[in-house]
Every structure is written in C-alpha cells, then in structure tokens.
Amino acid sequence: MHPVIIVFLALLLIFGIIYPGRFFSAINFKAILRQFVTLTLFALGPTFVVVTGRLDLSYIGVWMLGGVLVWLFKPILGMLSIIMIPITGIATGLFIGVVQTKAKIPSFILTLSLLVTYTGLTALLAGGYPRAVDGYEFITTSLIPLIPTAFLLSIPIITAAVFLMKCTRICVYLNAIGSNEEGARLAGINVDKYKILAFLLSGVFTGIGAIILFQHLGGSAQVQLKLDSIVWPLVAIVLGGTPLTGGSGGPQRTLLGAITFTIFYRGLYLSSLHPTMVTLLVGIVLIVSIIVSARGLKGVTVT
Amino acid sequence: MNNKLLEVKDVFKTFDRVVHALKGVSIEARENEIVGVVGENGAGKSTLMKILVGVYSPDKGEMYHKGRRVPFPRNPKDASRRGISIVYQENGVIPWLKVYQFLFLGYEDKYIKFMTLQMDRMKEQACEILEELHVACNVEAFMHELPLSTQKMIEIARAILGVRLESEDSETTPIIILDEPTSPLTDDERKELFKDLLKMKRNASFIFISHIIPEIMEFTDRVHVLRDGNLVAQYDLSREKMTEEDLFRAIVGRKSSEYISRSEDREALGEEVALSAKNLSKSGHFYDISFDLHKGTCIGFFGPAGSGKSQIIRTIAGLMSYDAGDLKAGDQELKADELPHVRLKRGIGYFSGETGKELFLNWSIAKNISIINMEKILGKVIPVIHFSAEKKMAENIVQKLEIKSPSVGTDCYSLSGGNKQKVSVGKWLERNPDILLLDDPTIGIDVGAREDIYEVLLEMKKNGISMILVSDEPKEYFILCDRIMFVMDGRVQKVLGPEEFRKVMST
Numbered sequence: 001m002h003p004v005i006i007v008f009l010a011l012l013l014i015f016g017i018i019y020p021g022r023f024f025s026a027i028n029f030k031a032i033l034r035q036f037v038t039l040t041l042f043a044l045g046p047t048f049v050v051v052t053g054r055l056d057l058s059y060i061g062v063w064m065l066g067g068v069l070v071w072l073f074k075p076i077l078g079m080l081s082i083i084m085i086p087i088t089g090i091a092t093g094l095f096i097g098v099v100q101t102k103a104k105i106p107s108f109i110l111t112l113s114l115l116v117t118y119t120g121l122t123a124l125l126a127g128g129y130p131r132a133v134d135g136y137e138f139i140t141t142s143l144i145p146l147i148p149t150a151f152l153l154s155i156p157i158i159t160a161a162v163f164l165m166k167c168t169r170i171c172v173y174l175n176a177i178g179s180n181e182e183g184a185r186l187a188g189i190n191v192d193k194y195k196i197l198a199f200l201l202s203g204v205f206t207g208i209g210a211i212i213l214f215q216h217l218g219g220s221a222q223v224q225l226k227l228d229s230i231v232w233p234l235v236a237i238v239l240g241g242t243p244l245t246g247g248s249g250g251p252q253r254t255l256l257g258a259i260t261f262t263i264f265y266r267g268l269y270l271s272s273l274h275p276t277m278v279t280l281l282v283g284i285v286l287i288v289s290i291i292v293s294a295r296g297l298k299g300v301t302v303t
Numbered sequence: 304m305n306n307k308l309l310e311v312k313d314v315f316k317t318f319d320r321v322v323h324a325l326k327g328v329s330i331e332a333r334e335n336e337i338v339g340v341v342g343e344n345g346a347g348k349s350t351l352m353k354i355l356v357g358v359y360s361p362d363k364g365e366m367y368h369k370g371r372r373v374p375f376p377r378n379p380k381d382a383s384r385r386g387i388s389i390v391y392q393e394n395g396v397i398p399w400l401k402v403y404q405f406l407f408l409g410y411e412d413k414y415i416k417f418m419t420l421q422m423d424r425m426k427e428q429a430c431e432i433l434e435e436l437h438v439a440c441n442v443e444a445f446m447h448e449l450p451l452s453t454q455k456m457i458e459i460a461r462a463i464l465g466v467r468l469e470s471e472d473s474e475t476t477p478i479i480i481l482d483e484p485t486s487p488l489t490d491d492e493r494k495e496l497f498k499d500l501l502k503m504k505r506n507a508s509f510i511f512i513s514h515i516i517p518e519i520m521e522f523t524d525r526v527h528v529l530r531d532g533n534l535v536a537q538y539d540l541s542r543e544k545m546t547e548e549d550l551f552r553a554i555v556g557r558k559s560s561e562y563i564s565r566s567e568d569r570e571a572l573g574e575e576v577a578l579s580a581k582n583l584s585k586s587g588h589f590y591d592i593s594f595d596l597h598k599g600t601c602i603g604f605f606g607p608a609g610s611g612k613s614q615i616i617r618t619i620a621g622l623m624s625y626d627a628g629d630l631k632a633g634d635q636e637l638k639a640d641e642l643p644h645v646r647l648k649r650g651i652g653y654f655s656g657e658t659g660k661e662l663f664l665n666w667s668i669a670k671n672i673s674i675i676n677m678e679k680i681l682g683k684v685i686p687v688i689h690f691s692a693e694k695k696m697a698e699n700i701v702q703k704l705e706i707k708s709p710s711v712g713t714d715c716y717s718l719s720g721g722n723k724q725k726v727s728v729g730k731w732l733e734r735n736p737d738i739l740l741l742d743d744p745t746i747g748i749d750v751g752a753r754e755d756i757y758e759v760l761l762e763m764k765k766n767g768i769s770m771i772l773v774s775d776e777p778k779e780y781f782i783l784c785d786r787i788m789f790v791m792d793g794r795v796q797k798v799l800g801p802e803e804f805r806k807v808m809s810t
Contacts, residue, residue, distance in 0.1 A: 167687045169677045176674060179663045185622075186661060187675045188647030247665060 041209030043233035053246025061118030067221035086207035093203015097196035178246025243293035314364035342529035398447035403429035514608030583628035611793035650737030669697035721752025
C-alpha cells in the first residue's frame with residue numbers, strides 16, 4: 001500500500017478520536033470536500049509538468065488574470081466571457097511550453113516571473129480592487145445536499161486527467177522525459193513536443209478548473225496574490241508522491257495528496273492552534289514530503 | 304638523457320577482492336618530458352593516476368622520487384606537497400571567475416592582509432606566472448570568455464602553481480598528470496594546447512593520458528601502453544620508429560585466440576541497399592564517408608577513440624547533424640537536422656550499450672520494452688494502452704532472451720548488468736527496425752552475457768535487419784560485421800572483410 005494512504009488513514013483516525021463530534025460532522029465533511037476541490041483543480045494541471053521534472057507555478061496567475069478578463073469582457077461578450085479563463089490557461093501553457101523548451105530557460109524561474117507579471121497585470125486591469133462578477137452563480141448552485149456542486153463538476157475533469165495519465169501514451173512519454181531525458185530521446189520520442197504538451201495540458205486543466213474555481217471561490221476577480229494558494233497545490237502534488245525531480249506519479253497521486261493534505265489542514269483548523277502555527281506546520285509537511293520523495297520510496301510503483 | 308623524476312614499480316591494486324585493476328605496473332616520468340599513458344577503457348590508466356595523486360592507495364608497490372624511495376601519497380594534498388598534481392578531463396573550470404581568481408582559488412590565504420584580499424598583488428602575480436608559462440591571456444577576463452584550450456592551459460598553470468605553493472622542496476620540478484585533456488577540444492584548439500604545452504615542458508614534467516593516437520605520436524617523448532592492468536609495452540618515440548597502427552595494435556592487443564569463428568553464419572551480401580551515404584562530412588569529426596549498407600548485413604566502423612567513429616554513428620542516429628554529403632535510407636533522404644524520433648519513424652533505431660542512457664531504471668521491464676513499441680499496445684480505435692498486451696509482449700521477450708527476473712513488473716535497477724542489457728536489446732527485437740545502430744552494445748557486461756547479446760543480434764541480422772557497429776571491442780567486429788571500415792582521423796583508411804580484419808589484428 002502506498003505510504004501516503006497510511007498517513008491518510010492515520011490522520012482520519014487521530015482527528016476522529018481527538019474531535020469525535022466535530023470532525024465527522026456534516027459541516028466538516030462539506031468543508032473538506034470544498035477544500036479538496038480547490039486544491040485538486042489547482043494541482044491537477046501542474047502535475048503533468050512536475051512529472052517531466054519541471055515546475056509550473058502559473059496556475060494562480062491563470063485564475064487571477066482569467067477572472068479579471070471575465071470582468072473586463074462581460075459588457076462585450078456577455079455570459080460568453082467566461083471562456084476568457086480557459087483561453088488564458090491554454091495561451092499561458094503554450095507560451096511557457098514553447099519558451100521553456102526552445103529557449104531552455106529553467107521552468108521554475110520562468111513560471112514564477114510569469115506569475116508575478118500576471119499579478120501585476122491583473123491588479124492593473126482591475127484598477128487595484130477585487131471586482132465582483134455576477135451571473136455565474138448557477139455554476140455552483142447546490143444540487144445535492146452536503147456535496148458541493150464544484151465537487152461534482154470536478155469529477156469529469158479529474159477523470160479526464162487520470163485517464164490521460166493512466167491509459168494513454170502521454171503518461172509513458174512524460175514519465176520517460178522526467179526519468180531519463182537522454183534515454184527518451186534515444187528511444188525516438190519527440191522530447192520537445194511532449195515537453196510543450198505537458199505545459200499545454202497544465203494550462204488546459206488549470207483553465208477549465210479555474211472556471212469552476214472562479215465561482216467556487218467567490219465569483220469575483222481577485223487582485224491579491226496569496227502565498228498559501230501557491231504553496232498548497234504544490235504540497236498536494238509532492239505529498240501525493242510525484243517527486244519534483246519527475247519520472248513518476250501523476251494526477252491520481254495528486255488526488256491522494258490533496259485529500260490527505262485537506263484532512264491534515266481541517267484537523268489543525270478544528271484545533272485551538274493559532275493560524276501562524278498552521279502555516280508553520282504546512283511548511284514542515286512540504287519539506288518532509290520533498291525529502292521523502294527525493295530520496296525515493298521503495299515499493300512505490302510507477303504509474 | 305633526462306634524469307628520472309618519478310618512478311613507480313610493481314603497483315598492484317584490487318577492488319572488492321575480485322577486480323584486479325593493476326597487476327604489477329611500473330612507469331616512470333623523467334624531468335621536463337611529456338610521457339604518454341595509453342590503453343583501452345578499463346586498462347587501469349585512471350586507477351594508476353589516482354594512486355599517484357593519493358586518491359587510492361595501492362595494495363603493493365614502490366615509489367621513487369629522484370631515485371629516493373618514498374611512501375605513496377596519502378591524499379591529493381600530500382601528493383601536491385611532493386610535487387604531483389592532476390588536471391581532470393572535465394568540470395575543472397569555474398566559468399564565472401576571473402582568470403586570476405581562478406588561478407589562486409583555494410590559495411587565497413596567502414594573499415590576505417587585514418582580512419582583505421589583495422587583489423592587485425594577486426593580479427600581478429598571476430600575470431607573472433602566466434607569462435613564465437607562456438600562457439597569453441588577460442587576467443581580468445572571465446574564464447568562460449576564453450577559448451577552451453586557454454582555459455585548459457590555465458587549469459594546468461593552476462596545477463603547477465599549486466605544487467609550487469604547497470611543495471616542501473622549492474627546487475622540485477612539478478609533475479602534472481593530464482587526464483584526457485583534449486577530449487572536449489576541437490582540432491584547432493588541440494593544436495593550440497599542444498603548442499603551449501611544449502613550451503611549458505621547461506617548467507614541468509607531464510604525464511599525459513589520452514585515447515587519441517595521433518596526438519600521442521606527435522607530442523609525447525615516451526609512451527607506456529597499459530592493457531588489462533599490465534604494462535604491455537613502452538616505447539621511446541624519439542628513438543624508435545613506429546606507426547600509428549603499431550601503437551594501436553599494442554593497445555588493443557593480439558587477442559586472436561578469442562576470436563570465435565562465425566563465418567558459417569554469413570551469407571552473401573543482399574542486393575537491396577538499406578542505407579547509403581555519399582561523401583558524408585562533419586567538419587572537425589569525419590570527412591567523405593561513403594558506404595552502401597545492404598539489407599541484412601552489418602558494417603563496422605573501427606578505429607581508435609577520437610577517430611570519428613562514434614560521431615559517424617551518432618550522425619546516422621540523428622543525435623548530430625552533418626555538414627555535407629548525402630544520407631539515404633532506401634529512397635528516403637535523411638536530412639541533416641532530423642532528430643532521433645524522425646529517424647525512428649524511417650526505420651532507424653539506435654541502441655547504446657550504456658544502460659544508464661538507454662533504460663529507465665526506475666521502470667519495470669514491461670514499460671522499458673513497450674516504450675518504443677507503443678503502437679503495438681495501443682487500441683486501434685481509441686489510443687488507449689492495453690496493459691495486458693504490454694505484459695504479454697514483455698513476457699514474450701523475457702522468455703525469448705532468458706532474462707532472469709521475478710516478473711515483468713520488476714524494476715530495472717534491481718537487475719544485473721547483463722540482464723539490463725538484454726532488456727535494452729529486447730525492446731529493439733520487438734520493435735524490429737530496418738536498421739539498427741549499435742553503439743558499444745556490450746560495454747560493461749561480462750563475457751557470458753555478451754555471448755547472449757551476440758546471439759540475439761545475429762538472429763536479428765539473419766531476419767533482415769541491417770546494422771552498423773561501433774565498439775571498443777575488436778572481437779565484436781569480427782563476430783557481427785560483414786565489412787569493417789577502418790577509420791582514422793575521421794577518414795576511412797581501408798575496408799576489410801572479417802577474415803582480413805582478423806589477420807590484421809592478430810599479426
């Protein structure tokens with residue numbers, strides 16, 4: 001069994017014992033699902049990139065810039081302006097992929113600078129204030145009690161990501177590039193094409209996910225970059241078992257990481273710990289999971 | 304003539320109790336000379352050099368410095384105190400340091416006054432030293448701005464400087480070991496390097512390790528030939544008349560008894576041409592290479608390292624481009640800038656014996672085999688991987704090649720070297736390309752496993768796959784090839800049949 005599953009079950013057990021009434025309550029259940037969806041939809045796309053041994057930090061930027069573009073284009077395009085989010089995602093993914101591959105710039109620094117640029121651009125376009133956009137409330141209208149609609153909507157997205165990564169050759173080629181790029185080239189893989197594809201998939205999944213997240217996180221264009229929203233999806237990816245060095249893992253692992261991290265976070269949330277303490281612990285979890293994944297876990301099969 | 308400066312006698316070194324790296328080697332370096340040490344991979348050159356600089360300690364042996372018996376150095380610092388230092392093949396240079404900073408790197412404590420570095424004094428001294436050693440360059444330049452040959456010279460100057468600063472006896476001539484210094488350099492840069500090196504001879508003695516026979520012939524005073532941990536020959540090039548081929552033969556050895564006759568396997572050359580090259584050239588590497596590779600036959604490019612043989616095969620594989628000439632597979636032209644994946648589509652596969660390059664070690668056997676056989680396991684309508692087909696395919700190969708492993712799901716890093724190689728070869732067996740390029744197909748595996756690999760390759764050849772071989776193992780050419788092209792300095796010198804080849808190699 002994957003060690004993270006054990007961690008997951010252990011956390012469930014521990015928090016269940018400490019807060020018997022509150023942890024297994026309907027409210028907490030709903031909160032867990034809500035947070036799980038947020039994390040997953042942000043982390044799903046970048047996972048494709050991390051598998052190749054690279055990093056894509058642009059997801060929050062796509063969500064922010066996409067949101068403000070929706071606000072900006074609403075008077076012109078009407079309801080259709082929501083497509084600005086996936087367009088931003090796809091364009092971003094393609095741009096990063098081509099620049100990273102052809103100009104051979106480290107992806108970390110490239111996507112980080114792009115994120116900063118997007119934040120600036122978002123604030124500029126929005127005039128410095130968050131802007132509420134009405135009319136998309138239907139996306140998250142409650143359908144089934146207790147289960148957030150965003151969660152239901154994310155199911156096909158998650159399925160598509162896992163399908164791509166489990167059942168098609170994309171999985172093999174992206175893993176090959178992360179595991180041994182030279183070997184992948186020798187095996188006759190068009191390495192550059194698949195590297196660009198990884199970033200493009202990241203953009204596509206982030207773009208589509210961000211439509212849901214746009215409404216899920218309040219239905220407004222945000223102008224503030226929060227560190228937590230950058231770091232948490234990364235924690236979900238690494239904790240799930242996709243090492244930052246690439247070569248194994250994938251979206252299915254990210255799901256595992258996202259749910260485990262959510263449980264961990266909700267448990268701390270219910271405790272009387274100060275919020276700064278929670279941030280500290282999140283940092284420690286990230287460090288530990290990076291070390292564990294870098295050193296490799298015996299018995300973790302490559303998906 | 305010259306006095307003996309350093310001498311080692313009967314040096315033995317064994318690793319892990321079974322690998323006999325050195326079996327009683329003796330070499331000497333005289334004052335102000337360049338002495339060459341040559342040998343194939345695994346002949347023991349590097350081990351010997353590491354003993355000289357104190358990285359390894361020998362099991363047995365004696366060391367003499369100016370005729371006086373001394374103990375072997377305990378570590379590199381100790382070695383440089385005795386006047387011995389080494390310049391490694393690669394990664395010696397720090398590109399973003401200025402010349403004088405790099406020159407004194409690690410010796411700054413000699414230039415510190417009131418806790419500040421005396422930059423001006425360092426620059427001054429650097430100029431003096433470089434002038435003395437005939438290295439022309441601006442000490443304020445960054446290392447990466449200089450040509451590679453100058454960078455190498457500064458590295459050598461640094462080694463000499465290190466010996467001077469560390470040495471107990473200021474009169475001693477530094478002994479600098481150069482571990483394949485020319486391998487990253489182009490032809491012109493090589494010439495520059497040697498021009499400077501010949502001038503530097505006045506200040507130091509050099510032990511020069513190289514694969515490249517012409518430069519050994521031209522620039523060294525004497526040469527020691529190592530093979531399988533023994534000193535098999537030494538020549539005084541200033542007195543003895545030798546040709547490059549003599550030296551080459553001494554290096555690869557007369558292993559005629561090892562040649563297994565495979566002539567019964569050979570059939571007449573096929574009519575159909577699978578691959579043809581006309582005047583293929585890549586400046587600095589190879590020139591005017593022309594051949595026709597017939598279907599179901601094998602051509603070998605044979606020659607010393609640095610002869611351009613690896614570049615030829617890498618060019619055909621699409622890992623390098625060519626400048627001029629024509630390359631055709633059947634009737635399709637292979638353009639110069641095509642990448643390996645395009646070549647593979649045209650039916651050309653590249654098999655490297657280096658498992659680290661070829662295999663995905665953290666993957667299962669099944670995945671390693673299916674990576675180049677994706678089309679066979681994808682669904683016809685929806686391109687989805689059929690894992691049962693993948694497993695079946697791998698099981699088939701494992702059984703055929705007798706790969707010893709618990710299951711096809713076993714990760715490759717847990718396999719032995721020979722079995723890893725079989726997985727690499729197995730994926731190509733399954734792929735069945737028109738042309739298979741073999742780049743040192745059995746490097747680093749034991750004799751038994753080699754035989755198995757040859758069996759598979761011969762079987763594939765019989766089934767009509769054409770092959771091109773490049774190897775460091777002369778025996779391999781005789782076993783696999785129908786024609787052997789002798790390459791030297793990037794040009795084909797002669798074309799031999801396997802029997803002729805055997806005669807040349809065994810006389």
